[in-house]
Amino acid sequence: LEEFNEFAQGRVSVRDFSSESVPDGLLYSAVEVARSAPSVCNRQGWKVHYYSDKAKIKEILKYQNGNTGFTDVIDKLIIVTADAKAFTSYESNQIFIDGGLFSMNLLLAIHAAGLGSCPLNTCYPSFTEQKVKTVSEIPDNERLIMMIGVGCLKDHYSVAYSPRNPTTDIFTNH
Numbered sequence: 001l002e003e004f005n006e007f008a009q010g011r012v013s014v015r016d017f018s019s020e021s022v023p024d025g026l027l028y029s030a031v032e033v034a035r036s037a038p039s040v041c042n043r044q045g046w047k048v049h050y051y052s053d054k055a056k057i058k059e060i061l062k063y064q065n066g067n068t069g070f071t072d073v074i075d076k077l078i079i080v081t082a083d084a085k086a087f088t089s090y091e092s093n094q095i096f097i098d099g100g101l102f103s104m105n106l107l108l109a110i111h112a113a114g115l116g117s118c119p120l121n122t123c124y125p126s127f128t129e130q131k132v133k134t135v136s137e138i139p140d141n142e143r144l145i146m147m148i149g150v151g152c153l154k155d156h157y158s159v160a161y162s163p164r165n166p167t168t169d170i171f172t173n174h
């Protein structure tokens with residue numbers, strides 16, 4: 001547990017990438033690792049849309065409000081989605097639970113690969129989500145879960161620090 005704690009605590013949201021290009025195969029391998037995420041009834045409804053063209057990344061990110069100040073240093077962009085066809089009408093939130101579990105696995109796999117990443121929210125009204133899906137060439141049956149900016153790490157970089165709530169505030173023993 002201590003080894004995983006050290007690894008998990010070492011994953012931070014990086015917004016200061018080097019100019020080195022991320023090898024496509026490395027991110028493909030990270031996606032292969034992330035596939036081990038759990039999902040309801042093992043449906044595995046997640047999808048990964050991968051972008052490496054800088055102009056396309058910039059076009060997509062103009063709809064995302066959390067990348068100001070570091071858009072130009074994002075080398076690769078991933079959009080994690082989940083296929084609504086994989087879920088029943090009784091599972092309206094499951095699409096985001098499964099997509100979130102997969103996304104966390106992917107963030108950890110990217111970290112294990114020695115790369116930096118920054119999860120970017122996709123909290124949009126439906127008309128903006130549709131614009132993003134059109135620009136990103138994502139089918140209508142998929143829902144946006146999150147974007148992930150990826151890049152190579154510099155030797156020295158700074159990250160924003162946010163203190164974590166103490167375990168005593170979030171753990172209730174019944």
